Amino acid sequence: MEEEFWTQPDRAIIKAYDKTDQAILSHRPDLGQGGSTAVTAILVNGSQLWVANIGDSRSVLLKGGDVFQMTTDHDPNADRSxxxxxxxxxxxxxxxVPRVNGQLAVARAFGDRNLKSHLRSDPDIQVKEIDHTAELLILASDGLWKVMNNNEAVEIAKRSKDPQVAAKQLTAEALKRESKDDISCIVVRFKAQ
Known part of the structure; x- marks a missing residue:
């Protein structure tokens, strides 16, 4: 699969997501009935950013002073058909909140064996050219995005040059805003070219 990544990154990412879903489903006795959403980012040759996601984990890029949502939130209403x-x-x-079969608030996820026949686990994939204007990238679970919008998150993350500190500040702010969902957050800072 590694060779395919260099020629067809989107196909390689889709295969990786499928393998992950199959691994989670095969370890059901250890992992239980649940599942997970995911967001991944891969920077190729320092110039192409590939971002993939399933569910409501999200990635936001600050580039050239503009905020770009690099993922699609997989709301059940959007995948209703x-x-x-x-x-x-x-x-x-x-x-x-719209839910698949009245249970799950996302239309795409890893695992969730009891709903698997109704869910998808293929990711949406976006690619963006990265240059000297790229400043930062935020990858976070829905616990962050339920209590702040993309611009608010970027403004908080910009306050610190240290990405680890920025991620902790975002998490603390989500808790302060009484987020009731899981909060996972990574901030990536790009160096000027």
Whole structure:
């Protein structure tokens, strides 16, 4: 698969996500019934940023002073037709969040064996040219994005030149805003070319 990455990175990423999903499903006795969302970023030759995701983990890039969302949030409403074509349904019960079969608030995920026949685990992939104007990249789980928008997160991350400190500040701010979901965060700082 490594060789394929250099010729067809998108196909290699899709295969890696599929292998990850299969590994999680095969370890079900150890891992339980649940699943996971994911966001990954790969910088190739310092000039091409490949970002992939499933679920509601998100990546945001600050480049040339502009904020770019590099991922797609896989809301069940957005994939409703795919879910329904596979025999599932989307419901806002319980609560006010759309859920696959009334259970899962994302339409794509690793694992989740009991809903697998209705879910997808193939990633959305975006590629962006990286040059001297690229400043930072944020990769985070939905616990961050449920309580702040992309611009707010970038403004907080810009305050610190140390990416580890910036990630801790984002996490602390999400907790301060009473996020009720998991909060995982990585900040990447690009060096000027």
């Amino acid at each position: 795919s879910i329904e074509n596979k025999g599932g349904f989307v419901s806002n019960m319980p609560g006010d």
